[in-house]
Amino acid sequence: MDKKLTIIEVKERLKSIHSIDDPAFEQIKMDERKGVQTAIKAWHKKQADALKLEQKHQEMLQFEEKLWQQNCVYIAGIDEVGRGPLAGPVVAAAVILPKDFHVLEINDSKQLSEAKRDALFDIIKKEALAIGVGIKDESIIDQVNIYQATKLAMIEAVENLSIDPQHLLIDAMKLELDIPQTSIIKGDAKSLSIAAASIVAKVTRDRMMKDYDKQYPGYGFVKNAGYGTKVHLEGLEKYGVTPIHRKTFAPVKDQIMKKR
Structure with missing residues (x-):
């Protein structure tokens, strides 16, 4: 190998190598400099990580692949976020991905950093065939209960799709819709379409809660999302109940009773 290459140049060359059978890699291996050997170890780790991501990606397409093989083209993954908070809406998303969608980092939104979710949200918005969002606020939640409000949000998300789905993949739910559907326990970790929907729902709701934090400071909505x-x-105790609090949820309900 050309010894004139600096360590930085070797690292740059490794970025374009994706196989140990590449002749360029064979040359680099012969360089005994510690910096080069360290770079090679880092390269091996990166390749192993990429392989794991690809395997995970393929695993998360198992439900979609089965349906695609049955000539079911438009498959909507559906998920929600916001069932547990004391304040704010429950938000659901429905996402129809194209067959050639290949973004390896997509996973259950709870497993991703905020920065990664935001980046993936932009990619999903750009590449998805269709996205629908459903939002049910605290008044609906208090009126019909959180479980039913979640269903209503999911149905609204499906209805807001610009393409009529042929099949629904839903995270642990069954919807009263005349569309074939599959309910998957922990679906956001098993289906790419559901995982994409979880990211859209999570980012959408988190941004709403950040806006609410400006409107109702003192509750930490920007960090705890309700x-x-x-x-x-502590904010609830100090400042009282806001219009976006869920009045039927125990800590909020207790606070209301204390004020009477």
């Missing part, structure tokens, strides 16, 4: 954290409960 969940019952210590900061949120």
Whole structure:
């Protein structure tokens, strides 16, 4: 190998190598410099990580692949976020992905950082065939209960799709819709379409809660998204119940009773 290559140049060359059978890699292996050998170890780890991501990607397409083989083209993955918080809406998303969608980092939104979710959200918005969002606020949640409100949000998300889906893949739910559907336990970790929907729902709701934080400061909505954290409960005690609080949820209900 040309010894004139610096360590930085070797690292750059490794970026374009994707197989140990590449002649260029064979040359680099012969370089005994510690910096080069360290770079090679890092390259091996990166390849192994990429392989795991690809395997996970393929595993998460098992439900979609089966339906695609049955000539079912438009498959909507559906998920929600916001069933547990004390404040704010429950948000559902329905996403129809194209067959050639190949974004390896997509996973259950709860497993991703905020920055990664935001980046993937933009990619999904750009490449998805259709996206629908359904939102049910605290008044609906208090009126019909959170489980039914979640269903209503999911149905609204499906109805807001610009393409009529031929099949629904849903995270642990059954919807009263005249569309074939499959309910999958922990679907956001098993189906790419559901995982994409979980990201859209999560980012959409988190951004809503950040706006609510400006409107109702003191509850930590920008960080806790309405969940019952210590900061949120302290804010509830200090500032009282806001219009976006769920009045039928225990800590909020208790606070209302105390004020009477």
